[in-house]
Amino acid sequence: MLLVKSRELKSLGNKNSLKSWVWILLSPLFLASNEASAQVESLSNPTSIVSIFLSLLLVIVIVFALALLMRRFNVTATGNGQLNVVASMVAGTRERVLVIEVGQEQHLIGVTATNINHLAKLENPLQKPTSSSAESFKDKLTQALAGKIQSGINSTKGATHD
Structure with a gap:
């Protein structure tokens, strides 16, 4: 996609060179926002919600396990x-x-x-x-x-x- 835009911008000449460079630099951001919106739609899927919940639960268990180990070994x-x-x-x-x-x-x-x-x-x-x-x-x-x-x-x- 960037290659096509680059060729189009070359054909426009130097009068719009600043606009063309801005477009080339910012186009990945627009593409990333489209991918992010697709990911937001996948959050309505129940399996992804369960996956997020289990990941959060795993992080909480790890934090408590580390706290227990520190208390057990008297790490001060x-x-x-x-x-x-x-x-x-x-x-x-x-x-x-x-x-x-x-x-x-x-x-x-x-x-x-x-x-x-x-x-x-x-x-x-x-x-x-x-x-x-x-x-x-x-x-x-x-x-x-x-x-x-x-x-x-x-x-x-x-x-x-x-």
Whole structure:
């Protein structure tokens, strides 16, 4: 279609060259709007509505699954190194007991939905775990992905192409 329009525009000469270039540049937009109107008519089809609904439902399920995974593995932002959570224990549905390290001191605190209470200063500090659960998950995920990538590279090297 553009080829025909281009030939017609060449035959008009230079007096309408600006109009011709504008038409050439804007014609794909008009074609796209015609295709979009055809797609709008297909939305009245019940199967497309069900497909859209299922796609939306799938996205919502993925979001909730990711939120559950983040909560399960306790993925939180780490501080700048001055304040660290050494240990954590769930005490109820919305209550936790935490051991935090501030500088060189460790403190036992209770956290509820509405309060944070200082329970005690620990005289004998707890040993910090070698890696937090978020870091160990990150390391395990990195190793798993590296293994898959490495196995994919090895399998493509072994394959011969004729």
